[in-house]
Amino acid sequence: MASRVEQLLAKATSDCIPEEPRSPSVAPSLTYSEDSEDQDELQHREPPRRRRASTRLIAQSAADIQRITGESTQQLINRCCGGGCCMNSQKKKQGIEYERVPLPDNDAFRSLNLKIDEIPTVLTSITDLPEQTAFLEKPIRRVSTTPSPTDSGISLGNDANTNPDNSVTLEKSFENMALEELDTSIQPPSFVQPHPPYHVFPAKIHNTRELTRPGAEKRTFHFDIDVTDYPDEGGLDFKVGGAIGVSAPNDTAAVDDVLDLLSVPRFIRDKPVLLRTARGRWPTVWGDDKARELVTTRRDLLTWCSDIQSYPPTKPLLRILAEHANDPNEKKILMFLCSGEGQGVFCDFRTGPHMSLSQLLNAFPSAKPPLDLLLSVLQQLMPRFYSLSNDPHESFEVRDGKQHRLVEIAVSVHDTADWRQGCRTGVGSGFFERQARKYMALQRSGDKAPQVHIPMFKGLMANPLAKQFVTDGPMLLIGAGVGIAPFRGFVQRRLKSANCANKVWVLQGVRDSLVDELYSGEWGVHEDEVKRVVQSRRGEGQYVQEEVANQADLVWYIINSVDGRVFVCGSSKGMGEGVEEALIKVAMAKGNLEHDEAKNFWDLKKEVGQYIAETW
Template sequence: MLQRAIRRTITNSMSTSTMSRPQLLVRAPTTSHCIPEEPVPSSPKSIVPSLSYSSASSLDEPEEPIARPRRASTILISQNASDVQRIMGESGTRLIDRCCGGGCCMAVTNTDRLNFERVPLPDNDAFRAMGLKIDLIPTSLSQIPALPPPTIRLLPIKNAAPIPSPTDSSMAMGEQEAKDDSIDFTPRTLESREIDTSVHPPNFVQPHPPYNVYSAKLFSARSLTKPGAEKRTYHFDLDVTDYPEELGVDFKVGGAIGIMAPNEKETVEELMDLLCIPRHLRDRPVLLKTAGGFWPTVWDGEKARELITTRRDLLTWCTDIQSYAPTKNLTRLLAEYASDPNEKRVLEFLCSAEGQNVFCDFRTGPHITMNQLLHAFPSTHPPLELLFAQLKQLMPRFYSLSSDPHQNCVPRDGCSRLIEIAVTVHETDDWRGGLRTGVGSGFFERQAMKFIEAEARGEKLELRIPMFKGLMANPLASEYVSDGPMLLIGAGVGVAPFRGFVQRRLKKANCANKVWVLQGIRDSLLDELYTGEWGVHESEVKKVVQSRKHSGKGQYVQDEVLAQADLVWFIINSVDGRVFVCGSTKGMGEGVEKALVDVSMAKGNLGREEAQKFWNIKKEAGQYVAETW
């Protein structure tokens, strides 16, 4: 009885308090992953596969607490952010700053008492593939960025005949040639047209002064992986016999070369179709004027430029149309030139503070290309010169040499000098279904397939690779020394530069001058690179670790590092001993680094913090070199 009286007293007290100070029970789901979550402490995630689930494992788990039934006096009055706004008169959540890039750090403000409307969304596969969750759109939008000012101009040249294009038909819509601001054509202004820009970039595309892009002949190409491999990898021999010697910099073992890969021809043509650029203007010379910056070259200082080029060349060699997520400035530009009011409204919503959560999904969701954007919003046709100002510059791709460049000579009219590289094709989902390749690896695969197919027909094609030597500043090259024991750890295409190390080292191998390779692969029958090409002592110097064995449990390369703890400890503590690691950071790189720390803890009797400092010191001394990506 006494307990019942106490409960009644507490209940009455709570009721009285509630009457004097009204409170509402509000439940508002988080509307965006841009809101940082509280960190949850956890142990480092192991690279080794975790144990499979077992029903016995649940015996020691605490039982789930039984949910108490809701009291009749508790009323659910809010189920979404719109209900919270209606009740509280203010935004239920404020999207705080978080650098998602492209303008998604903008915070939501001034969203009091909004009215909403349902806007018909674009009805096409390109838009649906973006996976944007847009329901109601506020009738009033705030913080829409201003239209970016023009910084690039394309001016016609009088009396300049276009280069013949695949078709002479033109489109009704698109850019029109201005009758003013044009310049007279003179042969001197079109010196860059002496270059065949279908296979080589214009001469104003410089990697860095004083180097120019060199047109290397593709001497041979072959596939290193078998059909069925998860990733396709190709080997290339490039003829650099006539490569100009500049500043005395030479190709080095473990060094890398830069490749100026173009956008795919069909992709560029499709983009110009989507922008409604008349076909007779696509290859016609124009005068390009920029207000500043690096574009359209790579490294030549930030400055205003004036040069002769074509629209096709700028889209093919200077503009990245598929590697970067859309920005708010780009989205704002598309909204400005959208003729369909519904498409315009959706694009403005993505630019606004109110559409911040959807914009973050827009940037971090499925990989979106420029072509997909224009397919998704087919009524927008921004001027090409304004689009150039918002797209990123097409940058060179770098690939490590997979051989000793000083040993590669092929007897043919004297001696042809070759360099060798291996390229793994990177793919991502395409909105049309299937996969599409990256800019650099896709270019290499297209060249390889042309060569291999022509070779099968008994033909010899003249294929070119636009490359440059640069400063050969790859850490693997700068830290290479010819003395002391060496352990090379890599997975996938990361073992390619080690082949040159082994070729150089085995020429002078002795008891005090050894080299060992730990190679991680998925399946030795499908994707073991350069098998049988490491020299006569391959079986003695190379250990292959398969993560997907056909029989038995697979292992990762970091597991073999632990198994070879004695060898690792001997090498790193030897005079001029070095450990090289090359491959993907995620998974392999992180796992190998942890394994090396574990080895030093076991063999050196060190604590974890001391072991990490030990490897940091070795890294500073150049004895531990990691080139990961």
């Protein structure tokens, strides 16, 4: 039976002439035409006969796997623990003695959904205790006259860690080390520094607002960020369609919760301490792989350097918890998860919903490993990147008698199930939501210039769309959700010229335009002529990829025009794959191509920069 996209393609039109406000164009418009030349032919084509139901193979290719599971084969491979547990039976084996271990009686453990019945009394292939690479040593004085150097402190030689004769020398060198004078409540320590040669810049929020309305499935916030005082970086500037990096910290409450669970005394959490690493990049982001010595605090390391909620549990982490669990039953369960016999249970555990470090520590309350050993196995907290939603060359505002330069972004809040609060936010989106609500609360209290900051940097990475935006050819911009944000600044810039009104079109996918249409009325004077909003939860219920099929003539005109380009931005799951398949169907219908030929057509357009997809 023909797919929904194929049915919609049968309604596609040709030779539609747009009615632009100033200058005519031969390009088709975003309006649907009923009198296309090939409409009668398509309407009289007999529909394919439905096949009788029969036993059939439901998965014959990677595309079938993705359709059934909702994930690509690569995503499934990445989530696989590699232990071969899917090939092993979980039934009890003959000749092996088992015991029933009492399970921890707490909500956090129950939320892990571990399917543990009986555990073998003898475990094999237990994961080795991981090497400790981070060490927290003697306290350091706080007095400092100059900021600490970039990428921190002193690099050690090969035998500096083990040679006792070096202790006196190191002791003297430590006397000259001190905590840098930097407000780490608004920006990370300088050694984190993801963007040489400058540290992360604590930019002030100039204004913020919630773009979505009550009832929307996802909350989306808009931010005007003041970059007036951003350091000069040798001519490297913000650009339309570009992106900024943000070093989002872990939530303060979550950090305190972990420190409480590890029984780290409150009076030492913010005191200077010497951190020594044996190797690796941590706690820097993109620093060299080498040993380091630097002065920091326990709170800063857990706030800015280690991700405590975004990754699935690993065996090295569980092995550390097992080694330091005082309760014998908790130790047995954790060792079972680290063993060959527990491989199947661990695989289910690891490939389930991501859990926070706090959740694990609450589930096994007797496990209180040293903080520095834990830091040795936690994942690096990485920056997040956000596309600009404005033209940064034109965005200025006067406040307090001073002209402020602004960059604008939109951030959708990512919610994940949480055992204690029902749901929790992502590291980056949660940080932005907290900052937005803090700023708006200060405004409501009467503060006319709230001091709320975003630790950001520029120049290192840019949205791949940015370099392709500089063109005069016709363009079709396809996006859904917050993926539409990077198109806004470009369209605003283009629509300032009347003769460009017939050269850019936007297809915006939303669930319900009443609650989650982003930037309605903010695209420019010709917004009604160039933008079409497609709603999936209201009216006929249509997805943006289906409208791509409806606009087959427009797509075909643009991609075959001189310097014509098609942009796609948004979630890869659902929207991204759907749009790509719709584009293939368009090429099949309008170019009289077979499926593989149509796919190759778009692959070639990607290579020459006419088809640009930025999905995640």
